[in-house]
Amino acid sequence: MRKPLRLLLGSGFLAAALLGTAVPAQAADTVVLSAGHVDVVDLAYEDGVLEIGVHDETVDPDVERDVENVIFLVRKAAKITVPDDPAFSFLGTAGKPVWVLPEIQNEELIWPGIATEEIENGVFAADTVTLKFEKVTGSGRVAVFTEDAVGTPTVLVNSGDGLPDALPLTTGTHRHASWAFQKAGVYLIKVRATAELAATGETVTSEPVVYKFVVQP
Secondary structure (H helix, E strand, O other): OOOOHHHHOOOOOOOHHHHOOOOOOOOOOOEEEOOEEEEEEEEEEEOOEEEEEEEEOOOOOOEEEOHHHEEEEEOHHHEEEOOOOHHHHHHOOOOOEEEEEOOOOOOOOEEEEEEOOOOOOOOEHHHEEEEEEEEEEEOOOEEEEEEOOOOOEEEEEEHHHOOOEEEEEEOOOEEEOEEEEOOOEEEEEEEEEEEEEOOOOOEEEOOOEEEEEEEOO
16 A cells, blocks of 8 residues: 655755745845744734734744745755656656645654644634735646545645635634645745635735745755
């Protein structure tokens, strides 16, 4: 039986010269994250404002960061080949390279989480907030997916078949998924969040944020 892709990846600042590609312009307080547990998408609702941030658990104590101040480095260790399985065709052509930050932790790579733990149940209708992936600019396609116990994928986001893609999230939870990048290079991923207030039915929408990923060749 073929091992689930997430398990194949689950074992086990770099200068621009090491990246082999240009890094986006950086502010003085920009950090590069390349390994460890990071809630890449950390949603909060405070004082009537829905916000998207980054919860960085690679440092002790952990810190909240603005998306604009983070560059996510996808190391060479993330590079694998697309499985010869039609279920994974969303990653590209079988046998071709693809870079995956896996659902199961690999200590050499970013372990990307999606968190709504800061939002209490009862605030939004159906205890749901929707994360919208609106635009991907970069070297290739981006996909976010999970796998079940036998390795069958469920695609959550796929820029290859058109955006926007909407990802419903239950409030008060934390989850992991694999993030896949088709080619080495720089990616900009624009997202925003929306939800309906349970008390009034009013729709609240976050400001859009743009994630910066740099994928090593």
